[in-house]
Amino acid sequence: MNALILAAHDGQQLDASTACVVTAARSLAAGGQVHILVVGHGVAAVADQAATLAGVSAVLTADAPAFAALNAETLSRQVAALAAPYAWILATHNLQARAALPRAAALAGAAYLSDVTRTSPDALERPAYAGAVVTRVQPIATSTFLTVRASAFQAAPTAATAAPVQDVPPVEADVRTSILGREGSTSTRPDLGRARIVVAGGRGVGSAENMAKVEHLADHLGAAVGASRAAVDAGFASNSVQIGQTGKVVAPDLYVALGISGAIQHLAGIKDAKCIVAINRDPDAPIFQIADYGIVGDLFDALPSLESGLPAAAA
Numbered sequence: 001m002n003a004l005i006l007a008a009h010d011g012q013q014l015d016a017s018t019a020c021v022v023t024a025a026r027s028l029a030a031g032g033q034v035h036i037l038v039v040g041h042g043v044a045a046v047a048d049q050a051a052t053l054a055g056v057s058a059v060l061t062a063d064a065p066a067f068a069a070l071n072a073e074t075l076s077r078q079v080a081a082l083a084a085p086y087a088w089i090l091a092t093h094n095l096q097a098r099a100a101l102p103r104a105a106a107l108a109g110a111a112y113l114s115d116v117t118r119t120s121p122d123a124l125e126r127p128a129y130a131g132a133v134v135t136r137v138q139p140i141a142t143s144t145f146l147t148v149r150a151s152a153f154q155a156a157p158t159a160a161t162a163a164p165v166q167d168v169p170p171v172e173a174d175v176r177t178s179i180l181g182r183e184g185s186t187s188t189r190p191d192l193g194r195a196r197i198v199v200a201g202g203r204g205v206g207s208a209e210n211m212a213k214v215e216h217l218a219d220h221l222g223a224a225v226g227a228s229r230a231a232v233d234a235g236f237a238s239n240s241v242q243i244g245q246t247g248k249v250v251a252p253d254l255y256v257a258l259g260i261s262g263a264i265q266h267l268a269g270i271k272d273a274k275c276i277v278a279i280n281r282d283p284d285a286p287i288f289q290i291a292d293y294g295i296v297g298d299l300f301d302a303l304p305s306l307e308s309g310l311p312a313a314a315a
């Protein structure tokens, strides 16, 4: 029951989510080997980082100049080409893997499951209907491809000794589409997916100018900024910070929801938050049904006292 993990990385750094996928892979492999596959160009440093994760027996590197800007078709070919000896092929549930792993599973004639939140050798759990239902799935195929919700798993620690790194032959690139460039949003704030505190604004914030007040509280707390889809659609915040079913899934220790009603599609993105604080002037807003602490009132009245009452993040 060996497992292969497709590493998430930006070419230089291994994404922290990969350590969480290792934990999922180890529970599935149940004593079998866990390997990590790093695909890209000039990714030796990423492979070295992957090799330090506890529980990893080997790191495979598929490195080629054509992989500098990897499209999903090429990545899926590479994963499928190596998949045969593995019962489980896993990756972080990110955009790249969501595009590549179903293709790879199809190429390998295998099953694919997305957004897995719990693993055991006999059943996997994944949310459905925006998290309103948890489905338990028993894979019967000889190999199963899955993307994993990293925040649902503890990160594997660092090992005392690094696993061996070995090159594997790169596949021929699929050139039917080519990636011309990527433009990422740059922010000095913590990454939403990993932030310990998230302060999010909804339609109730009222304007992009008012969103600056939400950001001010976030900066005071050293938090990431999030938004509901209504706030994004209204232009108060960028699409990259949308939280929910069609946005990002967050799992902070503290989630502060300001002027957010708590629609089921929004709640799908905050189910793993440990403590939810909501400010809403509507006492019947659904967000209060899941909030640990709630303030019924105008968020602009509450914001100054919240900011002065809460300790500032260490600089």
Ligand SMILES: Cc1cc2nc3c(=O)[nH]c(=O)nc-3n(C[C@H](O)[C@H](O)[C@H](O)COP(=O)(O)OP(=O)(O)OC[C@H]3O[C@@H](n4cnc5c(N)ncnc54)[C@H](O)[C@@H]3O)c2cc1C
Binding pocket: 201, 202, 203, 204, 205, 227, 228, 229, 230, 231, 242, 243, 244, 245, 246, 247, 248, 258, 259, 260, 261, 262, 263, 264, 265, 266, 269, 279, 280, 281, 282, 285, 297, 298, 299, 300
């Ligand atoms: C397929 C699909 C996918 C979706 N995906 C997502 C998703 O990923 N993320 C997401 O967020 N939504 C998503 N939605 C939209 C979702 O259904 C809701 O429309 C949206 O979450 C509402 O955002 P909101 O809470 O900011 O706005 P509203 O529902 O309009 O709520 C605004 C709240 O602000 C309060 N308020 C107003 N003024 C103040 C004030 N001054 N002080 C305090 N409170 C105030 C109001 O009482 C109200 O409760 C999706 C919908 C569909 C159909």
